[in-house]
Amino acid sequence: xxxxxxxxxxxxxxxxxxxxxxxxxxxxxxxxxxxxxxxxxxxxxxxxxxxxxxxxxxxxxxxxxxxxxxxxxxxxxxxxxxxxxxxxxxxxxxxxxxxxxxxxxxxxxxxxxxxxxxxxxxxxxxxxxxxxxxxxxxxxxxxxxxxxxxxxxxxxxxxxxxxxxxxxxxxxxxxxxxxxxxxxxxxxxxxxxxxxxxxxxxxxxxxxxxxxxxxxxxxxxxxxxxxxxxxxxxxxxxxxxxxxxxxxxxxxxxxxxxxxxxxxxxxxxxxxxxxxxxxxxxxxxxxxxxxxxxxxxxxxxxxxxxxxxxxxxxxxxxxxxxxxxxxxxxxxxxxxxxxxxxxxxxxxxxxxxxxxxxxxxxxxxxxxxxxxxxxxxxxxxxxxxxxxxxxxxxxxxxxxxxxxxxxxxxxxxxxxxxxxxxxxxxxxxxxxxxxxxxxxxxxxxxxxxxxxxxxxxxxxxxxxxxxxxxxxxxxxxxxxxxxxxxxxxxxxxxxxxxxxxxxxxxxxxxxxxxxxxxxxxxxxxxxxxxxxxxxxxxxxxxxxxxxxxxxxxxxxxxxxxxxxxxxxxxxxxxxxxxxxxxxxxxxxxx
Numbered sequence: 001x002x003x004x005x006x007x008x009x010x011x012x013x014x015x016x017x018x019x020x021x022x023x024x025x026x027x028x029x030x031x032x033x034x035x036x037x038x039x040x041x042x043x044x045x046x047x048x049x050x051x052x053x054x055x056x057x058x059x060x061x062x063x064x065x066x067x068x069x070x071x072x073x074x075x076x077x078x079x080x081x082x083x084x085x086x087x088x089x090x091x092x093x094x095x096x097x098x099x100x101x102x103x104x105x106x107x108x109x110x111x112x113x114x115x116x117x118x119x120x121x122x123x124x125x126x127x128x129x130x131x132x133x134x135x136x137x138x139x140x141x142x143x144x145x146x147x148x149x150x151x152x153x154x155x156x157x158x159x160x161x162x163x164x165x166x167x168x169x170x171x172x173x174x175x176x177x178x179x180x181x182x183x184x185x186x187x188x189x190x191x192x193x194x195x196x197x198x199x200x201x202x203x204x205x206x207x208x209x210x211x212x213x214x215x216x217x218x219x220x221x222x223x224x225x226x227x228x229x230x231x232x233x234x235x236x237x238x239x240x241x242x243x244x245x246x247x248x249x250x251x252x253x254x255x256x257x258x259x260x261x262x263x264x265x266x267x268x269x270x271x272x273x274x275x276x277x278x279x280x281x282x283x284x285x286x287x288x289x290x291x292x293x294x295x296x297x298x299x300x301x302x303x304x305x306x307x308x309x310x311x312x313x314x315x316x317x318x319x320x321x322x323x324x325x326x327x328x329x330x331x332x333x334x335x336x337x338x339x340x341x342x343x344x345x346x347x348x349x350x351x352x353x354x355x356x357x358x359x360x361x362x363x364x365x366x367x368x369x370x371x372x373x374x375x376x377x378x379x380x381x382x383x384x385x386x387x388x389x390x391x392x393x394x395x396x397x398x399x400x401x402x403x404x405x406x407x408x409x410x411x412x413x414x415x416x417x418x419x420x421x422x423x424x425x426x427x428x429x430x431x432x433x434x435x436x437x438x439x440x441x442x443x444x445x446x447x448x449x450x451x452x453x454x455x456x457x458x459x460x461x462x463x464x465x466x467x468x469x470x471x472x473x474x475x476x477x478x479x480x481x482x483x484x485x486x487x488x489x490x491x492x493x494x495x496x497x498x499x500x501x502x503x504x505x506x507x508x509x510x511x512x513x514x515x516x517x518x519x520x521x522x523x524x525x526x527x528x529x530x531x532x533x534x535x536x537x538x539x540x541x542x543x544x545x546x547x548x549x550x551x552x553x554x555x556x557x558x559x560x561x562x563x564x565x566x567x568x569x570x571x572x573x574x575x576x577x578x579x580x581x582x583x584x585x586x587x588x589x590x
Contacts, residue, residue, distance in 0.1 A: 252349030
């Protein structure tokens with residue numbers, strides 16, 4: 001009898017332990033017993049000097065049923081909804097419109113910005129995909145307090161600067177908003193901390209707070225007659241762009257974003273602040289240069305700076321003539337791409353887009369510190385080829401030369417629109433061999449992934465192609481996907497649809513992008529990969545595709561600095577160890 005009682009007690013104890021262990025494998029979310037109390041949140045707010053913000057969907061101010069209803073604020077939301085800069089300046093918002101599903105801005109008559117006249121009557125139908133609380137961090141200590149709180153309470157920790165990447169969305173999380181870490185320092189003779197190097201080893205560099213965006217970095221460098229690498233969208237955050245690889249106007253000649261990182265200040269998941277460079281915490285330094293987010297919260301970044309170059313921009317515009325068939329057009333486009341390796345070798349880099357109907361291709365090619373005669377000589381073979389295609393294609397070309405690169409940047413100063421349409425994307429890093437070895441095959445693949453001259457049927461747009469030949473082949477000991485070193489062109493295929501498209505149709509379009517369009521790209525370059533910041537969210541074999549042979553080493557660094565998985569994002573290193581449970585929280589696998 002006693003034995004039976006003892007056995008029952010052991011079984012009961014084991015069951016209780018098992019239940020608790022199961023509970024502890026999931027991140028706490030609102031509604032869970034483990035969710036921090038109001039007193040705990042108030043204590044956190046005190047420790048970060050009153051900088052804790054409730055993470056409300058930005059358009060919630062438009063709904064009369066919401067406690068923060070504010071008609072005047074709603075008018076501001078409506079007027080700024082398509083502004084990427086405005087979404088960046090909101091503590092939780094992101095550019096992607098589908099994240100706001102169920103909480104779009106409302107006009108005074110109750111119709112939302114998508115044209116749904118019943119939206120106001122229904123009220124907000126979702127809490128959105130936003131962090132529950134946000135710390136507006138302006139000091140390292142604010143980040144440290146957030147990390148310690150998330151760790152102590154079993155929360156998912158999120159990081160947002162601008163929200164260009166949907167990895168900035170994290171339902172039920174505590175978010176660190178780095179947007180106002182805006183410090184910028186230019187140094188002519190910079191040396192890494194703790195390396196004890198002689199002065200002659202110093203170099204020109206710039207140190208940026210984690211909230212600095214491309215335009216701010218370029219303008220600050222320009223005031224010192226210098227340049228730093230950055231992206232093409234003026235509002236993109238420099239940190240998120242560079243740690244995942246980073247391509248831009250200058251990267252073909254000066255190195256990828258990840259290649260240009262000299263040092264970083266990182267708050268790791270134990271709440272400590274580390275300096276990571278070539279001689280301190282070198283494993284962390286290696287990982288954050290190309291391995292993406294989730295190793296820690298970067299609060300500042302030092303990057304290489306270079307003397308301001310002069311610049312030449314060669315613009316090319318192609319259009320299919322009325323009688324040109326799609327087969328003929330894509331042969332011309334394939335031929336165009338076959339000249340890019342030689343142009344890259346000569347010193348050119350740039351961006352290409354192909355869309356339709358009507359079938360067009362536009363290219364902006366950049367050369368730095370090259371004479372007009374040298375740029376003309378480099379362009380001559382492509383010019384001759386395009387002239388030979390006059391029976392099927394109209395061609396226009398122009399050249400602009402400036403003494404300072406920043407003036408070329410001012411010609412573009414791109415800021416993409418936000419908050420409008422949803423869409424799907426697939427991308428692939430393409431080698432020079434794939435662009436030159438079999439032009440018929442290349443033309444066939446481009447015709448499969450690109451648009452046709454016929455009008456799109458249904459609610460899904462035709463695909464458009466954007467290509468960037470701005471990769472740097474120079475080897476660097478960092479975590480950048482090795483496929484970048486062999487890449488001549490990064491091809492990105494995208495389409496779009498209105499947010500009122502039936503969900504099933506949107507799902508089918510997303511599936512087709514992965515299984516049809518993406519498959520064709522992978523067939524063109526089977527052993528290559530994709531770019532983390534612009535990859536298909538459903539990318540097959542993503543560990544290999546996004547990180548290549550570096551993935552096992554990256555996983556080891558992740559385990560060292562964040563064994564509890566406090567930081568998590570989709571297709572980030574170590575993300576396969578977690579999945580969303582039935583209640584919506586992240587739960588550890590196995």
